[in-house]
Amino acid sequence: MLNNISLLGMAPFLNVQLLLDGLLIGALFALAAYGLALVWGVMNVKNLAQGDFVIMGGYIAVVFAENGIHPIIALPVAAIVMFAFGWLLYISIIKRVIERDLFTSLLATFGIAIVLAQALNLMFGPDVQVAESGFETLVLFDGNVTVSQAKLVAFGLASVLAVGLVTFMKKSRMGQAIRATSQDARAAKVMGIDTERVYAFTFSLNAAICGAAGVLIAMVWVIQPFFGITHSIRSFVIVTAAGFGNLPGVIMAGLGLGAMEQFSGFVLGAEFQQATVVGVLIAVLIWRQVQQNKHRQVVE
Amino acid sequence: MMNKFTLYGLTLAFGILGPILFPAYMSQFTVLWLMVVFSLTWDIMGGQMGYNSLGNIFFFGIGMYVCAMVQVGLYYDLAAYAAHSGAVKVNFTPEQYFTGLALGTITAAIVAALLAVVFGWIVFGLRGPYFAIGTLGVAIAAGELMGAWDLVGGGGGMSLPGFPGDSDGTAFFYVLMFALAISTFLFLKWLYASRFSLAINAIRDDEEKAEGMGIQTKRYKTVAWSISAFFLGISGALFGNMTGFIEPLEVAFPTVTFGIFMVLMALLGGKGTLWGPIIGAILFHVIKEVTWTYLLGWQWVALGVLIVVNVVFFQQGIVGWMQDKWPEKFGIEVDTQLGANDEQQTEAVK
Numbered sequence: 044m045l046n047n048i049s050l051l052g053m054a055p056f057l058n059v060q061l062l063l064d065g066l067l068i069g070a071l072f073a074l075a076a077y078g079l080a081l082v083w084g085v086m087n088v089k090n091l092a093q094g095d096f097v098i099m100g101g102y103i104a105v106v107f108a109e110n111g112i113h114p115i116i117a118l119p120v121a122a123i124v125m126f127a128f129g130w131l132l133y134i135s136i137i138k139r140v141i142e143r144d145l146f147t148s149l150l151a152t153f154g155i156a157i158v159l160a161q162a163l164n165l166m167f168g169p170d171v172q173v174a175e176s177g178f179e180t181l182v183l184f185d186g187n188v189t190v191s192q193a194k195l196v197a198f199g200l201a202s203v204l205a206v207g208l209v210t211f212m213k214k215s216r217m218g219q220a221i222r223a224t225s226q227d228a229r230a231a232k233v234m235g236i237d238t239e240r241v242y243a244f245t246f247s248l249n250a251a252i253c254g255a256a257g258v259l260i261a262m263v264w265v266i267q268p269f270f271g272i273t274h275s276i277r278s279f280v281i282v283t284a285a286g287f288g289n290l291p292g293v294i295m296a297g298l299g300l301g302a303m304e305q306f307s308g309f310v311l312g313a314e315f316q317q318a319t320v321v322g323v324l325i326a327v328l329i330w331r332q333v334q335q336n337k338h339r340q341v342v343e
Numbered sequence: 344m345m346n347k348f349t350l351y352g353l354t355l356a357f358g359i360l361g362p363i364l365f366p367a368y369m370s371q372f373t374v375l376w377l378m379v380v381f382s383l384t385w386d387i388m389g390g391q392m393g394y395n396s397l398g399n400i401f402f403f404g405i406g407m408y409v410c411a412m413v414q415v416g417l418y419y420d421l422a423a424y425a426a427h428s429g430a431v432k433v434n435f436t437p438e439q440y441f442t443g444l445a446l447g448t449i450t451a452a453i454v455a456a457l458l459a460v461v462f463g464w465i466v467f468g469l470r471g472p473y474f475a476i477g478t479l480g481v482a483i484a485a486g487e488l489m490g491a492w493d494l495v496g497g498g499g500g501m502s503l504p505g506f507p508g509d510s511d512g513t514a515f516f517y518v519l520m521f522a523l524a525i526s527t528f529l530f531l532k533w534l535y536a537s538r539f540s541l542a543i544n545a546i547r548d549d550e551e552k553a554e555g556m557g558i559q560t561k562r563y564k565t566v567a568w569s570i571s572a573f574f575l576g577i578s579g580a581l582f583g584n585m586t587g588f589i590e591p592l593e594v595a596f597p598t599v600t601f602g603i604f605m606v607l608m609a610l611l612g613g614k615g616t617l618w619g620p621i622i623g624a625i626l627f628h629v630i631k632e633v634t635w636t637y638l639l640g641w642q643w644v645a646l647g648v649l650i651v652v653n654v655v656f657f658q659q660g661i662v663g664w665m666q667d668k669w670p671e672k673f674g675i676e677v678d679t680q681l682g683a684n685d686e687q688q689t690e691a692v693k
Contacts, residue, residue: 147655150606151654154649164643279476317483317487318487321487325484328480331473
């Protein structure tokens with residue numbers, strides 16, 4: 044471990060490499076986390092199946108790539124398929140948990156997560172897979188830093204998607220209705236907004252965002268049926284650290300988490316990746332508590 | 344309520360006669376009582392106090408590892424023993440075995456309870472979903488970290504001292520596990536009749552108000568968690584010795600199997616009741632053992648579906664449903680006038 048740290052000190056380009064990789068992958072984490080922030084903020088549903096939506100999108104890309112179609116074409120397809128899937132899930136289950144206590148939505152979506160992960164496992168097997176995109180690798184700084192073009196393309200697409208989402212939320216009627224509902228559902232209802240439809244749309248939109256993020260993750264990284272829970276925890280870390288309704292915060296936290304994972308993966312070893320994510324989660328939760336305790340008096 | 348003593352008698356008769364009549368299923372019965380301990384201890388927090396932990400399995404795994412370390416460490420060099428990872432059988436004399444087991448189990452229970460205090464300090468400021476996710480995180484992280492600790496065999500696990508004599512100890516561990524389930528039940532029965540349960544029920548109903556009324560919520564929460572951890576630590580120590588081989592992800596910290604079963608069983612039977620978790624555990628375990636092998640890989644999908652259906656459509660559980668249906672049998676008095684008012688109030692709030 045100490046050897047690895049001193050290696051980082053000796054080879055400055057290695058830091059650049061890790062940082063770059065982390066930022067590029069972190070943008071994709073931020074995308075999925077933005078979906079979670081949306082559902083959490085508007086519907087007060089904590090979706091633990093978030094990561095499994097991502098993995099589902101990823102498998103759509105893998106299927107496309109295996110059939111000789113470029114995975115980028117899978118992006119709109121995955122978004123549409125996942126939108127429909129989200130709508131179905133909303134009508135059958137989520138609708139019934141919105142007004143219930145906090146734990147109900149958490150446990151119900153955890154159940155959904157188990158079903159999805161296991162179903163994917165039965166369909167595709169437990170092997171790690173990747174959607175071959177056929178992009179080249181760029182070499183920078185005299186061969187000291189390499190960047191695969193796929194990562195740059197994925198980063199670019201994620202940025203385009205994020206800008207599109209923000210514009211949608213600001214300008215379109217539906218986006219305005221979603222924001223109104225999140226501010227005060229009852230008042231929105233009184234003003235003639237069909238909140239039921241807004242909830243259904245929000246949840247489906249989240250599934251679509253996750254699906255798109257999943258396609259990009261399958262292109263630049265690996266997917267496996269049981270990686271979903273780690274992605275869910277990542278989204279929770281990011282949203283908890285940034286707070287919802289705070290898009291710049293979500294992006295910064297996403298990029299930061301991506302970079303942190305790369306560095307810890309290098310220093311501690313790749314097998315600690317999940318432990319790192321969970322460790323960051325616990326650290327964020329403790330930090331939130333310290334913040335809270337400043338505002339609130341407790342009986343000691 | 345239906346005649347209490349019949350219920351006790353039936354349970355005792357089942358616990359004693361079951362393994363005598365069907366000795367081939369003895370280890371299944373042991374796991375059944377383990378499940379009862381799981382769901383009873385989960386319900387202290389989840390049902391009675393309203394703090395839904397997804398990471399209680401942490402204490403089970405900790406108990407298992409602490410007991411193993413004490414058992415081996417008393418007589419051998421732990422690192423050298425674990426490095427063999429079970430390839431070299433070390434023989435323990437019966438005296439060494441039982442002393443190690445007894446001391447290990449006690450240490451396991453104490454360490455688990457102490458860790459509950461430490462983690463309580465971290466997680467009890469968290470409420471609702473943050474608490475559930477935080478505890479889930481602790482359990483997952485513990486499995487990963489144990490897998491990296493070479494002193495206890497790392498990801499490859501380590502084998503425990505073999506049961507002395509000719510038998511494999513199945514009957515011995517059955518009796519211990521049954522006794523543990525009974526003592527957990529009796530302790531909780533006593534606990535739920537005391538002031539303590541009033542305090543933790545108040546925390547469940549409205550934590551801010553409970554705090555306002557002068558209940559030291561943080562202390563109660565920590566004690567409640569230590570109680571679950573204490574019994575879970577013992578159960579982990581016993582189960583580890585029963586299987587004879589421990590390993591971090593599948594045996595000691597199985598977050599997605601045992602860790603979720605305990606939540607599901609308590610919900611199925613009816614959380615926040617004394618008998619609910621027991622009924623849920625027995626029902627779930629029997630259904631699982633009977634149907635599992637016929638589902639051909641779909642059993643985990645079925646488990647997820649069961650969680651969703653249970654949580655969304657049948658959250659009150661079996662005992663909760665019975666209480667709604669026949670409240671007079673449970674000694675609950677229903678004030679119809681108040682009930683009507685309640686309904687009006689909820690309408691108004693909506």
